[in-house]
Amino acid sequence: MSESKVYPVPAAVTEHALLDRRQYEQMYQRSISDPDSFWGEQAEAFLTWFKRWDRVHYADLHKGDIRWFEGAKLNVSYNCLDRHLATRGDQIALIWEGDEPDQDKRITYRELHEQVCRFANALKARGVRKGDRVCIYLPMIPEAAATMLACSRIGAVHSVIFGGFSSNALRDRILDSDCHVLITADEGVRGGRPVPLKENAERALAECPKVDTVFVVRRTGSDITWTDGRDIWYHDAIRTATVDCPAEPMDAEDSFYILYTSGSTGKPKGVLHTTAGYLLQAAMTHKYIFDYHDNEVYWCTADVGWVTGHSYIVYGPLANGATTLLFEGVPTYPDASRFWQIIDKHQVSIFYTAPTAIRALMGQGDEPVKKTSRRSLRLLGTVGEPINPEAWEWYYHIVGEGRCPIVDTWWQTETGTIMISPLPGATDLKPGSATLPFFGIEPQLVDNEGNIVSGPGEGNLCIARAWPSMMRTVYGDHERFLNTYLTHYPGMYFTGDGARRDQDGYYWITGRIDDVLNISGHRMGTAEIESALVLHSAVAEAAVVGYPHAIKGQGIYAYVTLIIGNAPSDTLRQELIDLVREEIGAIAKPDIIQWAPSLPKTRSGKIMRRILRKVAANELDNLGDTSTLADPSVVARLVESRAHQ
Numbered sequence: 001m002s003e004s005k006v007y008p009v010p011a012a013v014t015e016h017a018l019l020d021r022r023q024y025e026q027m028y029q030r031s032i033s034d035p036d037s038f039w040g041e042q043a044e045a046f047l048t049w050f051k052r053w054d055r056v057h058y059a060d061l062h063k064g065d066i067r068w069f070e071g072a073k074l075n076v077s078y079n080c081l082d083r084h085l086a087t088r089g090d091q092i093a094l095i096w097e098g099d100e101p102d103q104d105k106r107i108t109y110r111e112l113h114e115q116v117c118r119f120a121n122a123l124k125a126r127g128v129r130k131g132d133r134v135c136i137y138l139p140m141i142p143e144a145a146a147t148m149l150a151c152s153r154i155g156a157v158h159s160v161i162f163g164g165f166s167s168n169a170l171r172d173r174i175l176d177s178d179c180h181v182l183i184t185a186d187e188g189v190r191g192g193r194p195v196p197l198k199e200n201a202e203r204a205l206a207e208c209p210k211v212d213t214v215f216v217v218r219r220t221g222s223d224i225t226w227t228d229g230r231d232i233w234y235h236d237a238i239r240t241a242t243v244d245c246p247a248e249p250m251d252a253e254d255s256f257y258i259l260y261t262s263g264s265t266g267k268p269k270g271v272l273h274t275t276a277g278y279l280l281q282a283a284m285t286h287k288y289i290f291d292y293h294d295n296e297v298y299w300c301t302a303d304v305g306w307v308t309g310h311s312y313i314v315y316g317p318l319a320n321g322a323t324t325l326l327f328e329g330v331p332t333y334p335d336a337s338r339f340w341q342i343i344d345k346h347q348v349s350i351f352y353t354a355p356t357a358i359r360a361l362m363g364q365g366d367e368p369v370k371k372t373s374r375r376s377l378r379l380l381g382t383v384g385e386p387i388n389p390e391a392w393e394w395y396y397h398i399v400g401e402g403r404c405p406i407v408d409t410w411w412q413t414e415t416g417t418i419m420i421s422p423l424p425g426a427t428d429l430k431p432g433s434a435t436l437p438f439f440g441i442e443p444q445l446v447d448n449e450g451n452i453v454s455g456p457g458e459g460n461l462c463i464a465r466a467w468p469s470m471m472r473t474v475y476g477d478h479e480r481f482l483n484t485y486l487t488h489y490p491g492m493y494f495t496g497d498g499a500r501r502d503q504d505g506y507y508w509i510t511g512r513i514d515d516v517l518n519i520s521g522h523r524m525g526t527a528e529i530e531s532a533l534v535l536h537s538a539v540a541e542a543a544v545v546g547y548p549h550a551i552k553g554q555g556i557y558a559y560v561t562l563i564i565g566n567a568p569s570d571t572l573r574q575e576l577i578d579l580v581r582e583e584i585g586a587i588a589k590p591d592i593i594q595w596a597p598s599l600p601k602t603r604s605g606k607i608m609r610r611i612l613r614k615v616a617a618n619e620l621d622n623l624g625d626t627s628t629l630a631d632p633s634v635v636a637r638l639v640e641s642r643a644h645q
């Protein structure tokens with residue numbers, strides 16, 4: 001690793017940037033030494049409040065009781081739309097770039113406001129009230145942002161479900177959030193291929209009797225099944241609804257949204273975010289980290305089904321009155337030049353993507369990049385997984401032509417917004433490092449015994465105090481919230497990531513230390529995939545681990561032990577892959593299935609994943625201590641069976 005390499009902030013960048021190094025240091029110091037006045041000032045500067053708070057913050061990390069801006073009233077959609085109308089009504093809020101290069105739309109703040117108000121009234125007409133949950137299962141179309149904002153306008157709690165999830169995954173999330181309204185589309189389109197969203201939804205809804213309303217956006221016009229009385233076309237709903245819809249004054253700590261994410265055990269959990277703290281930090285991070293200046297076009301390539309889409313396609317940018325681009329397609333369709341062509345077409349200044357996309361495009365060579373101009377670009381960002389220095393250098397030199405700083409942003413669904421990241425005008429860059437904490441964030445490295453590591457060193461990454469956009473609970477399961485994040489190191493939030501801190505105080509995220517995989521920047525729990533595999537009647541046991549994958553970062557490696565009397569076969573392999581696709585979605589498909597005669601276990605029956613990871617990575621001469629295994633000969637058989645796959 002070329003860790004010693006440093007890219008100082010170019011003078012031209014500092015000159016133009018919102019914050020320089022001295023300002024970052026001063027503001028950071030104040031955010032730590034006097035958090036209440038710091039956050040109070042930011043809250044005044046960034047948001048419009050219907051009523052001021054009584055207290056800036058109260059946090060008990062032992063009980064998981066976290067409150068910001070208690071007593072205050074505000075509304076998210078008001079902050080993202082209404083307050084901009086006087087000055088930016090005709091400015092483009094949303095640029096939509098369709099899957100095909102000749103499809104696009106531009107929607108002004110005024111138009112988006114009108115659509116949101118109408119749809120909010122349509123929701124009300126179907127009985128949606130403040131606090132009700134609404135599930136959204138949409139492709140990357142403007143209606144995704146509009147329906148999220150409409151929920152926030154009336155205080156409904158949205159739960160966006162990634163369009164790549166299967167009907168079973170959708171069903172589980174609808175049931176867990178106990179909602180009665182679903183918003184979907186006839187079909188999505190990605191890379192020229194249709195995604196049967198309504199069909200998936202139908203299968204899910206067969207087991208969700210409480211859902212009485214399904215709004216359907218017409219995207220492709222394909223034939224779909226229809227249930228009269230339950231199904232409503234989105235375009236009819238907004239045509240017939242009235243445009244007058246005052247924004248509901250919400251308490252600062254009222255629930256805002258639920259977003260499901262994978263953990264190391266059990267089913268995905270519903271991360272719950274609340275209103276004021278989340279919106280404030282989404283707006284602040286968007287402005288300072290992306291150094292957003294008025295009238296610039298900003299593009300984050302994430303899907304709104306993930307937290308990055310929530311905070312950095314919709315809420316952060318719109319709260320700041322930005323022009324945000326929403327892309328329906330994939331980086332390689334129609335060809336590997338697509339991203340760069342979109343940048344030229346819409347004159348994008350700020351571009352935020354994932355390392356997996358960078359690696360995939362790097363593999364296509366420089367020509368697809370170099371044939372485009374990219375002169376509009378001035379800042380690049382990455383998120384989702386550690387970026388390897390080779391990919392960083394390519395992104396910096398080839399895509400950014402050495403003139404655009406890269407913000408490598410570390411954060412999580414649970415943190416709501418970016419926690420560790422450079423500020424373009426303030427932070428010297430080191431390829432592969434997320435660098436320094438954002439305002440108010442106090443990272444700590446802790447060893448396995450709970451001792452705090454000071455100075456340069458390595459450990460489990462924790463955050464030592466509450467921040468405004470922190471999750472408040474796991475929806476319906478506060479115990480799980482405590483056990484997953486707050487009991488490991490009492491008084492601190494435990495991230496599940498490992499990290500190293502160097503002599504300059506820079507953080508280098510080393511990846512998950514639990515059983516969570518990061519596949520192309522998507523979080524996936526090994527337990528979820530294992531549960532899907534063991535549903536097959538031929539499977540006795542399954543263990544899933546990650547292994548290094550050149551493009552995806554991590555690939556999925558599944559060890560499967562069959563019930564006696566079943567023989568391995570290609571058909572069985574395909575059945576297992578299909579099963580995972582059905583239970584979770586295509587993103588969770590194993591890359592490799594190894595038929596394992598048995599799995600290495602300790603005497604207490606715990607699977608030794610450390611050994612499985614080594615075998616998967618083909619590090620066979622370095623398997624470590626196997627003496628605690630109940631039957632050490634299992635390892636030799638496992639290695640032997642690997643050779644015969």
Ligand code: 6R9
Nearest residue numbers: 383384385386408409410411412413509523
């Ligand atoms: C925003 C998002 C969170 C996990 C996180 C970590 C990994 C995210 C990273 C990064 C290294 C970065 N991660 N950003 N690792 N450098 N810049 O991705 O949320 O889907 O919840 O994933 O992703 O392992 O714990 P989420």
